[in-house]
Amino acid sequence: MPEESKAESSQSPGKPAPAGKGAAGGEKKPPPKKPAVMETTPWESELTAQLGRVFGEQILEFASYLGQNFLVARPEAVVPILRYLRDEVGFDYLVDVTAVDYPEREERFELIYIVYSFGRNERIRIKTRIRDGYEPETATGVHPTANWLEREVYDMFGIRFAHHPDMKRILLPDDWQGHPLRKDYGILDMDNRWVKDNLGIESGQ
Amino acid sequence: MPEATFLDANELVLNMGPQHPSTHGVLRVILKLDGEKILGTECVIGYLHRGVEKIGENRTYAMFAPYVDRMDYVAAVSNGLGYCLAVEKLLNVEAPPRAQAVRVILTELNRIASHLLWLGTHALDIGAITPLFYVMREREEILNIFEAYCGARLTTHAFRIGGLQYEVYEGMEKQVKAFCKMFLPRVDEYEELLTENRIWKDRLVGVGVLTAEQCKQFGVTGPLLRAAGVKWDLRKAQPYSGYEKYDFEIPTRPNGDTYDRYIVRIQEMRQSVRIIEQAVEGIPEGPILAKVGKVIKPPVGEAYVSIEAPKGELGYFIVSDGSTQPYRVRVRPPSFVNLQALDTMARGGLVADIVAIIGTIDIVLGEVDR
Numbered sequence: 001m002p003e004e005s006k007a008e009s010s011q012s013p014g015k016p017a018p019a020g021k022g023a024a025g026g027e028k029k030p031p032p033k034k035p036a037v038m039e040t041t042p043w044e045s046e047l048t049a050q051l052g053r054v055f056g057e058q059i060l061e062f063a064s065y066l067g068q069n070f071l072v073a074r075p076e077a078v079v080p081i082l083r084y085l086r087d088e089v090g091f092d093y094l095v096d097v098t099a100v101d102y103p104e105r106e107e108r109f110e111l112i113y114i115v116y117s118f119g120r121n122e123r124i125r126i127k128t129r130i131r132d133g134y135e136p137e138t139a140t141g142v143h144p145t146a147n148w149l150e151r152e153v154y155d156m157f158g159i160r161f162a163h164h165p166d167m168k169r170i171l172l173p174d175d176w177q178g179h180p181l182r183k184d185y186g187i188l189d190m191d192n193r194w195v196k197d198n199l200g201i202e203s204g205q
Numbered sequence: 206m207p208e209a210t211f212l213d214a215n216e217l218v219l220n221m222g223p224q225h226p227s228t229h230g231v232l233r234v235i236l237k238l239d240g241e242k243i244l245g246t247e248c249v250i251g252y253l254h255r256g257v258e259k260i261g262e263n264r265t266y267a268m269f270a271p272y273v274d275r276m277d278y279v280a281a282v283s284n285g286l287g288y289c290l291a292v293e294k295l296l297n298v299e300a301p302p303r304a305q306a307v308r309v310i311l312t313e314l315n316r317i318a319s320h321l322l323w324l325g326t327h328a329l330d331i332g333a334i335t336p337l338f339y340v341m342r343e344r345e346e347i348l349n350i351f352e353a354y355c356g357a358r359l360t361t362h363a364f365r366i367g368g369l370q371y372e373v374y375e376g377m378e379k380q381v382k383a384f385c386k387m388f389l390p391r392v393d394e395y396e397e398l399l400t401e402n403r404i405w406k407d408r409l410v411g412v413g414v415l416t417a418e419q420c421k422q423f424g425v426t427g428p429l430l431r432a433a434g435v436k437w438d439l440r441k442a443q444p445y446s447g448y449e450k451y452d453f454e455i456p457t458r459p460n461g462d463t464y465d466r467y468i469v470r471i472q473e474m475r476q477s478v479r480i481i482e483q484a485v486e487g488i489p490e491g492p493i494l495a496k497v498g499k500v501i502k503p504p505v506g507e508a509y510v511s512i513e514a515p516k517g518e519l520g521y522f523i524v525s526d527g528s529t530q531p532y533r534v535r536v537r538p539p540s541f542v543n544l545q546a547l548d549t550m551a552r553g554g555l556v557a558d559i560v561a562i563i564g565t566i567d568i569v570l571g572e573v574d575r
Contacts, residue, residue: 036504036505036526036527037505038505038506038507039504039505039506065506065507065508066294066295066297066506066508068508068509092421093421093424094424095424095509095511095518095520095537096509096520096522096535096537098522098535098537100524100532100533101533112522112535114509114520114522114537118421118435118437121442121443123443123509125509143422143424144422144423145422145423145424145542145545147545148541148542148545149542156258169251170250170251171250171251171254171574171575172251172254173251180256180259181258181259181262181533185259187256187259187260187263
């Protein structure tokens with residue numbers, strides 16, 4: 001059921017269009033589509049050297065894409081890194097916390113923290129990969145603004161943050177079923193369920 | 206002695222909203238009171254949640270563009286600009302100079318329109334009815350320009366990925382210049398009505414204070430941050446769309462209270478006029494759309510791009526899987542993040558001030574809930 005709805009929801013509106021339009025040129029296109037990855041360049045600076053010294057193995061990668069720098073860390077290292085960046089380097093503003101769902105990966109979710117430094121006028125991203133069910137530590141102790149942002153991540157992806165002061169849904173009603181920004185949550189699921197529960201018929205959508 | 210009854214307790218829980226004219230939409234605030242004093246607040250949001258981010262994953266890049274206008278619907282042009290810049294970043298293209306200049310003009314006009322609506326409703330909340338009629342008069346002029354340019358007044362969808370869809374209409378420069386000329390004296394009028402008004406000051410000075418340190422902790426940006434003395438504006442810090450070419454100042458105030466936020470926004474309107482006057486003077490000739498192709502298909506990758514929207518930092522984090530639809534669109538809404546500081550601002554204050562404090566954050570629930 002989840003696979004079906006995912007295939008329908010994510011493919012039906014957009015995928016046929018490019019196939020039809022670019023049919024002539026599209027013959028050759030499919031092969032490079034699978035291995036396509038983000039073409040990152042390594043990110044090396046004083047900051048990366050400093051972080052490398054302090055966190056060592058905990059940071060898996062320093063990279064840059066389109067001039068935007070990010071690092072990939074182990075999930076348990078994220079909060080210490082945020083704290084270190086705030087106290088020692090001056091990244092004092094947590095811009096955003098969000099997630100991306102990759103259901104085919106074993107570590108299904110990518111959590112993204114965007115931090116900015118007023119002093120350095122620099123913005124970086126801290127990314128980590130977690131499996132479904134893993135409870136990352138909350139960042140509210142370092143940046144109070146993470147409170148609502150993490151609640152939204154929980155609401156939309158079902159990622160619970162450990163030791164969060166108020167871990168509950170924020171945008172959706174408390175009795176909502178499922179987490180909509182997961183890729184296996186079909187965009188019509190909720191309508192269909194409502195029709196079935198309340199009208200007792202199959203929705204024709 | 207029997208268990209404490211309701212009347213014995215000093216604490217009173219008062220529900221405000223979601224249907225309340227002073228919450229600027231459907232915001233529910235649960236207030237915990239001790240007499241007139243606010244002990245704490247809790248916001249209940251989501252009444253206007255439409256799943257914009259999920260919709261984004263199910264639309265092509267171009268199809269999703271009109272949806273972003275429906276978030277902060279009083280500053281639709283800014284939303285559109287942020288989204289276009291983010292997709293352009295993924296495509297690694299830049300809008301041509303002519304498009305950039307027109308974008309700046311329309312975005313700044315929209316900033317004025319957003320601030321005007323804020324001023325009118327904020328004053329109305331506090332009991333000053335007159336300013337609302339004044340600001341609506343000037344906002345109408347701006348909306349007329351939008352309408353003449355793209356046919357829409359509110360959810361404009363004025364820009365396209367890569368530049369603009371429409372050339373400027375005949376007489377636009379003249380109309381914009383005339384607006385600028387007319388508008389500055391009108392700002393003086395608002396100030397005459399409010400700035401030194403004793404009731405206005407009594408209601409605002411020292412109310413809802415947020416220090417620079419607290420702003421940073423809560424990720425609060427925009428006029429709230431600048432009213433707390435931090436001279437930070439993305440148009441200056443990380444210029445986009447050619448803002449580095451224009452000469453303007455970032456107004457700041459030291460106290461971080463509701464009155465200072467009022468002054469900052471008034472000053473920002475004046476600065477916006479300055480920017481518009483410079484931009485409209487020399488709109489470069491040339492194409493209005495970069496070469497982006499008919500089908501927008503960014504390479505696999507991700508980018509975070511943010512702009513200075515009227516309410517603060519508006520960011521788009523877009524992940525592309527190389528197809529025609531975004532794999533993930535994340536919107537970093539300034540209203541949502543700023544609203545979180547409401548509790549800090551209201552705690553210890555009087556219940557009569559809560560309306561002033563909600564007004565001063567300048568939230569749009571369409572953007573808070575998305």
